[in-house]
Amino acid sequence: MAQPSVVALIPARSGSKRVPHKNIRALAGHPLLAYTICAARDSGIFQAVIVSTDSDEYAALAQQYGAQVPFLRPPELAGDVSPDIEWVEFTLKRLKEQGQHFDCFSILRPTSPFRQPETIQRAWREFLSERGVDSLRAVEKAKQHPGKMWVVRGKRMMPLLPLSPTEQPWHSSQYQALPEVYVQNASLEIAWTRVVLEERTIAGNTVMPFFTDGYEGLDVNQEQDWWYAETLVQRGLAVLPKITRHGERVDS
Secondary structure, three states, X not given: OOOOOEEEEEEOOOOOOOOOOHHHOEEOOEEHHHXXXXXXHHHOOOOEEEEEOOOHHHHHHHHHOOOEOOOOOOHHHXXXXXXXXXXXXXXXXXXXXXXXXXXXXXEOOXXXXXXXXXXXXXXXXXXXXXXXXXXXXXXXXXXXXXXXXXXXXXXEEEEOOOOOOOOOOHHHOOHHHOOOOXXXXXXXXXXXXXXXXXXXXXXXXXXXXXXXXXXXXXOOOOHHHHHHHHHHHHOOOOOOOOEEEOOEEEOO
């Protein structure tokens, strides 16, 4: 049986507010999105690596590092609150119109620069080995447990999760005594294309976990995240993917 085809979709809109132009901001000498492009290319599993952007400048940079930008994303699909399903659906449909249909897609966000080619390979193997799932999503153990979170209404508050036992509420329990909870991170998602084209969702109904290790799921989204990422690299505590342009290694 032939292995399903898969396309990498890298979202890189230009209108970031918290960190302006974060997707092309330099980290260790290269634009942030370069690390995701090169990790995707070097994983060897994708038939195409596509960057979805609304910016000609971003598109030119993405192409320098070996990604394809066959068309720009419309501005109305690149706003602060534009849901992922809109740009993913637009991209897959446009690719199909151009004669490129893929059985699966993987969303690889540029804000997760420490994701390695081996991370993507591991996720792809796990996805293919599990039958009956619509998608796979990267998760890590939650550091801030929702059992200790509250909803505030004026001068009163109530637990976010109303499921804790009355005799020992979660908000009054030690972290080690709480049920394990996982939070999604920006590292990657993989799904069958049919969930978008037939069900108009990027995840479907049956989602399997992909447990990231170490800094694979670190999300660089705010100024303090940049300081942390730069510190990790400078101290040799985390390694960025190797940068290549059109197959040639480039020193960082």
